[in-house]
Amino acid sequence: MKSLAELAAIREKMKNRVVLREGQGDIRVVVGMATCGIAAGARPVLSAFVEGVANEGLSDKVTVTQTGCIGICQYEPVVEVFESGKEKVTYVKMTADKAKEVIEKHLKGGSPVVEYTIGNNQ
Numbered sequence: 001m002k003s004l005a006e007l008a009a010i011r012e013k014m015k016n017r018v019v020l021r022e023g024q025g026d027i028r029v030v031v032g033m034a035t036c037g038i039a040a041g042a043r044p045v046l047s048a049f050v051e052g053v054a055n056e057g058l059s060d061k062v063t064v065t066q067t068g069c070i071g072i073c074q075y076e077p078v079v080e081v082f083e084s085g086k087e088k089v090t091y092v093k094m095t096a097d098k099a100k101e102v103i104e105k106h107l108k109g110g111s112p113v114v115e116y117t118i119g120n121n122q
Contacts, residue, residue: 027062027107029053032078034069040076041095048099049079053107062107075118081106090118 002010031037031046049064070078075092079099082088089112091102098116106112114120 026084028082029062029064029107030080030082031064031066032068032070032076032080033066036069036073037076037078042077044096045077045079045094045099048096049103052100052103056103056108058103058107072118081112091116092118 029049031042031049033042033046046064046066053059053062053064070080072078072090072092077092077094079091079094079102080088081091081102089106091098091113094102094116098113102113102116
């Protein structure tokens with residue numbers, strides 16, 4: 001059994017991750033986590049977004065969440081980025097490394113990474 005202090009430290013460490021998944025940011029990142037997405041490697045992609053958003057200090061403006069089937073299984077792992085007032089961006093065949101690039105260029109910089117979008121992968 002862990003001590004009360006150890007449990008409190010774990011709680012504080014994990015608090016940011018829970019907020020990311022339930023937040024109300026201006027940008028919403030949705031990772032497809034249905035069976036096909038998980039089989040294709042969506043778990044590391046979700047983790048990369050959650051950790052990357054927290055590490056970059058974007059928690060106040062970006063919410064990272066998961067969903068079931070997005071409906072384009074052949075392109076899994078799929079990530080959709082929703083921004084108010086802008087058209088949805090759908091990233092396909094994502095990896096944790098690609099997620100880091102999307103965080104840097106799209107979520108921080110404001111420019112979608114076009115080469116990872118569904119329009120460039122058909």
